Amino acid sequence: MSRKRTAALVGNPNSGKSALFNALTGARQKIANYAGVTVERKAGRLTLPNGEPVELLDLPGSYSFDAASPDEAVTRDVVQGAFESEDAPDVLILVLDAANLEQHLVFAQEVLELGRPTVVALNMIDLAERDGLTLDPEALSEALGVPVVPTVAVRRRGLVELSEAIAEAETHADEETRKRWHLTLPERRLTAKHITRGAVLSKSTRHTVENGVDRVLLNPWIGPIILFGLLFIVFQAVFAWATPFADALEGGVAVLSQGVADTLPAGLLRDFLTEGVLAGVGSVVVFLPQIVILFFFILVMEASGYMARAAFLMDRLMALVGLSGRSFIPLLSSFACAIPGIMATRSISDPKDRLTTILIAPLMTCSARLPVYAVVIAAVIPQTSVGPGIGLQGLVLFALYVAGIVGAMVVALVLRSTVTKGAASGFIMELPRYQLPRIKDLAIGLWQRAWVFLRRAGTIIFVATIALWVLLSFPTAEPGESQLDASLAGAVADTLHPVLEPVGFNREMSLAIIPALAAREVAVSALATTYAVDAEDEDLAAEGVTAKIAALWSLPTALAFLAWFVFAPQCLSTIAVARRETNGWKWPIVMVVYLFALAWISAGLTYWIAVSAGL
Ligand SMILES: Nc1nc2c(ncn2[C@@H]2O[C@H](COP(=O)(O)OP(=O)(O)OP(=O)(O)O)[C@@H](O)[C@H]2O)c(=O)[nH]1
């Protein structure tokens, strides 16, 4: 039996490799409108028109085989057959952006010089047409010496033709006739210009709106104001738009809880369902609307091409702390979760830049912190408005995000002048063309995010909460004694509490942050379960965690808890990823130590200042 053939997608970043990969294999790899989205080798299965199954590889985008960054090194190794003892792919699918042909032909020549069976996907011809550019695939094929298939990955155009070309690729010519001269970079640039000129059938110099839009969005003064304003709107929306949905979900959980209480007899099973599952896990699930709204904005920024502009704008600011705009996209991805954020640093070529970015990524407010912030803000910050359309709650949320960013910048500055000292590297990033986000992609992206969140609630959050519920429920309290005092969990809380009492934490908070190491949202479910178990009668138990916090926490205590969560490394998976990406325990340990220290100090400062201000 012959080995399954492999084909690999190679090309510049943002040429649509992953979009083609998804279209050809039915996979759902992340695609977004900026360079450096894919940072790993991904495999999928493609069935050719003749029925032959082929292993298709999606690779990180690359500008050259003289790989500078870790993600480009993966591409080089895979293509040259040096990746984890894997054979070189049988066919290369060279993906070119038709609207950016000249730039993309520079790396293309390097790929063709390998002399491997190659097929060119001339992708994004729709965008070239939008720019008034008509290309001649035949002329291009003639010049490159390989088949050229026009495609529009996102509309599934040209896929059958591309598959047919892949099927035939190896029979085209033998390796000897494909051998080429190896050119130098300036020679390649010149050749790229010639080939492009020869492949353009017609070109109308259309006045694109893009330039006009960019003149405003990239203006050094107006641009940052717009970016800041946009982020401000996001956090207002997270509260304002989500409220009706969140209320409905909360109502649903309350009805369920009541139903269980009415139907089941008093006892362990009923307590498990009401206190552990519904009060605990339910208190996290109600934040689904907030999560979806946050991701809606992130996905729109990514798909439209604004993300890369934001990176461009931030470059000057980042330079002040010794970083470049390169670090911006990994950091912005960390607003979703630090794990993909840390992975995205693989597109940073300078090792010290990359390390610094990894170390500060956990300071970006990940979406798992949103439920914690939201529940405490809803409990202690009044729902007043401080200006037309500006809610105080949204403002506090925004301030917490800003606190994380400012913290990260300060830490970066310190790191860059001590342990990761070195000259700041330059920043070159192409600005992708603006695109209207496709509704279907957006819907799929949101669905994936919602599903990840719900799966977390059903697995890690569920397990951590139930484990805590067990520790809280046993041994059972004597009449008159509080259940928390009597329980094993109470004993655990008592050992940690002395460390956290000085910074304003109460016992329940000290307890909640332990299981929250598994996932930050567990801080909410843990508090909810603790208060539910400890409630003296059923009515109190039915009260939501927001009401409990509002009644039992002082304002300084609540603010200290928020400050803690801005900085604390409350997530084990992030630490594990930092270990993998830095190849050792040294840097994750540095990260954990400095983050806990910052968390304790900032919680303390917040508490002490708030108390002395008489709040
Ligand atoms: N209009 C149009 N957009 C496309 C086409 N192919 C891809 N895109 C869009 O172009 C952007 C980049 O696509 P990706 O598939 O992420 O590009 P990539 O080559 O995998 O990029 P890296 O992973 O960064 O190397 C996304 O916003 C896609 O939706 C196309 O044929 N036409």
Ligand SMILES: [Mg+2]
């Ligand atoms: Mg990709």
